[in-house]
Amino acid sequence: MIDETASASLSAYPAGVDRSPVGAFDGLAVSYRLVLGQMRSTGRIVALLLLSMTATIAGFAVGSSESATVDQAAAVIANLGFAVVLPVVCLVFAGGAIGDLRDDKTLVYLWLRPMNRWPIVVGAALASLTMATPIVLPAIVAAAALTGVGNGLTIATLVAGIVGLVAYTSIFTMLGLWLKRHIVWGLAYILIWEGFIALGGRGVAQFAIRTYTRSILDDRTGADLAEADFSTATAIIVPLVVGLAALTLASWRLSHQDVD
Amino acid sequence: MSPPLLTGMIAVNSVSKFYGSVVAVSEVSFAIDQGVTALLGPNGAGKSTLFRMLCGLTPASRGTLRVLGEDPRRDRDVRGSIGLVPQQDALFDHLTATEFVAVAARTQGVDAVDIDRVVRWALEQVDLHDVGFKPVGQFSKGMRQRVKVAAALVNDPQILVLDEPLTGLDPVQRRRMIALFHRLGDEGRCVLVSSHVLDEVARLGSNVLVVAQGRLIARGDYRDLRELMDDRPHRIRLGSSDPRRLATALVGHGLVSSLTLHDSHVVVETLDVDALGRQLAPIAVDLGVRLDEVHSLDDDLESVFRYLVEGR
Numbered sequence: 024m025i026d027e028t029a030s031a032s033l034s035a036y037p038a039g040v041d042r043s044p045v046g047a048f049d050g051l052a053v054s055y056r057l058v059l060g061q062m063r064s065t066g067r068i069v070a071l072l073l074l075s076m077t078a079t080i081a082g083f084a085v086g087s088s089e090s091a092t093v094d095q096a097a098a099v100i101a102n103l104g105f106a107v108v109l110p111v112v113c114l115v116f117a118g119g120a121i122g123d124l125r126d127d128k129t130l131v132y133l134w135l136r137p138m139n140r141w142p143i144v145v146g147a148a149l150a151s152l153t154m155a156t157p158i159v160l161p162a163i164v165a166a167a168a169l170t171g172v173g174n175g176l177t178i179a180t181l182v183a184g185i186v187g188l189v190a191y192t193s194i195f196t197m198l199g200l201w202l203k204r205h206i207v208w209g210l211a212y213i214l215i216w217e218g219f220i221a222l223g224g225r226g227v228a229q230f231a232i233r234t235y236t237r238s239i240l241d242d243r244t245g246a247d248l249a250e251a252d253f254s255t256a257t258a259i260i261v262p263l264v265v266g267l268a269a270l271t272l273a274s275w276r277l278s279h280q281d282v283d
Numbered sequence: 284m285s286p287p288l289l290t291g292m293i294a295v296n297s298v299s300k301f302y303g304s305v306v307a308v309s310e311v312s313f314a315i316d317q318g319v320t321a322l323l324g325p326n327g328a329g330k331s332t333l334f335r336m337l338c339g340l341t342p343a344s345r346g347t348l349r350v351l352g353e354d355p356r357r358d359r360d361v362r363g364s365i366g367l368v369p370q371q372d373a374l375f376d377h378l379t380a381t382e383f384v385a386v387a388a389r390t391q392g393v394d395a396v397d398i399d400r401v402v403r404w405a406l407e408q409v410d411l412h413d414v415g416f417k418p419v420g421q422f423s424k425g426m427r428q429r430v431k432v433a434a435a436l437v438n439d440p441q442i443l444v445l446d447e448p449l450t451g452l453d454p455v456q457r458r459r460m461i462a463l464f465h466r467l468g469d470e471g472r473c474v475l476v477s478s479h480v481l482d483e484v485a486r487l488g489s490n491v492l493v494v495a496q497g498r499l500i501a502r503g504d505y506r507d508l509r510e511l512m513d514d515r516p517h518r519i520r521l522g523s524s525d526p527r528r529l530a531t532a533l534v535g536h537g538l539v540s541s542l543t544l545h546d547s548h549v550v551v552e553t554l555d556v557d558a559l560g561r562q563l564a565p566i567a568v569d570l571g572v573r574l575d576e577v578h579s580l581d582d583d584l585e586s587v588f589r590y591l592v593e594g595r
Binding site: 033034035036037039040041042043044045049050053057060061063127128129131132133134135136137138281282283 | 335338339340341342359360362363365367369371373374375377378386387389390391392393394397400401404407408434436438439459462463466470
């Protein structure tokens with residue numbers, strides 16, 4: 024049955040090849056590199072850069088006003104930078120980090136391997152963080168600086184921006200893994216839950232990441248922002264714990280879900 | 284009393300898979316060991332669902348599957364012994380062929396010092412070593428299929444699950460790939476290959492599983508299946524310059540049991556397809572009739588299933 028001509032150049036598997044369990048770092052590095060490569064899309068990056076620049080322009084506008092106060096400056100950063108720009112950019116990248124692999128059916132090449140699930144998830148989240156950070160952080164930090172109300176706001180924006188980036192990328196990585204229409208659900212979370220419902224009082228507000236980024240601004244600058252009552256320490260720790268929980272849930276979900 | 288559990292490198296016992304009220308796979312049982320086994324079935328028969336369950340990508344709704352004695356859904360390590368070529372044409376298009384196969388090697392635990400060696404070997408087996416530097420996004424469908432096969436082979440798995448791996452290949456590569464599957468089987472691996480093309484299955488090997496509508500409807504040696512098919516009339520379409528004269532001559536020689544005449548061809552039924560094959564050309568030459576087409580209407584998979592499922 025074997026075709027001798029066709030099999031002429033076939034050879035046996037190389038001798039002496041060793042295999043060992045796939046380490047967490049190897050899994051994480053592979054996932055990171057694959058997801059990063061899949062995410063690079065010029066159109067998407069340009070669109071999100073333009074979105075981020077709206078915060079910078081708004082900061083510049085506030086700074087151009089002779090009567091700008093720290094309250095006004097912090098409100099612009101909180102209401103535009105942390106309520107819209109930062110979560111939307113994170114949603115686009117992190118939501119698609121594993122979600123896109125699942126949708127285009129390349130996830131099978133990672134899922135079928137004999138390695139832990141969490142490095143795949145963490146690698147994907149780190150890749151989206153790598154993409155989102157240079158788009159968001161310079162824009163909102165520049166916005167804070169351009170308001171001209173002082174270094175306190177700039178540093179607070181930097182700290183809150185990092186906290187928000189880590190928390191949102193983790194949450195949206197989980198969301199993208201869990202839900203097929205992650206962009207729709209993510210926007211609903213950002214605009215309806217965080218932008219509307221979470222403003223309904225402290226009890227609800229503590230379940231919104233933006234409350235914590237606002238709290239950092241409020242606490243570090245003395246600005247008077249609504250629903251921003253947490254100390255800086257709490258406002259840093261809680262979103263990071265939430266992010267960790269989201270990645271843990273995402274890893275569990277990846278272990279148990281069906282893969283095409 | 285329930286039947287004894289089947290055992291083998293792959294053992295499937297009374298497995299069903301439901302998606303809501305849709306039954307994708309129903310009460311399928313089989314066991315296979317080393318060598319090439321062809322899984323034959325039309326599109327939508329449940330082949331891919333069965334393969335997904337064998338790789339642990341989705342759990343069975345009912346029944347048990349064992350690969351090398353382990354449950355592939357629960358045992359992560361056994362998945363490292365499975366090389367899968369998925370049916371879908373999805374690859375990491377930004378990677379070169381070498382990078383794509385290297386990722387497979389690395390995530391299968393091949394030691395870093397050996398990766399270059401095994402990647403080169405895997406690409407050589409599928410005849411892509413000369414284009415390993417090109418991004419797979421630039422590859423033709425056939426080349427993409429071969430990259431997937433290389434990635435499945437790179438860690439020397441004991442089990443190969445190949446879902447329509449010959450799709451998109453040219454005849455030369457198809458022959459080469461079939462030879463590769465046979466060699467892998469002869470070396471002791473369990474190679475399970477799905478196809479919906481009967482002719483491919485004839486070349487893939489003698490051991491055949493036939494699925495239709497989620498059920499295993501036949502299994503065994505391909506030649507037995509073929510002989511079973513040979514016990515019934517074969518339908519053959521003969522295109523010619525004068526189908527009426529040709530048909531009359533064939534009836535006169537007792538080679539056909541019935542026929543349907545059309546403008547440019549005649550569809551005949553014969554119980555002795557070999558005799559018809561031997562005598563058709565000489566008869567046409569004697570009549571001065573040009574033969575344009577000789578096409579078996581029974582070699583398509585649908586006719587096999589029609590026969591096996593419906594007995595006609």
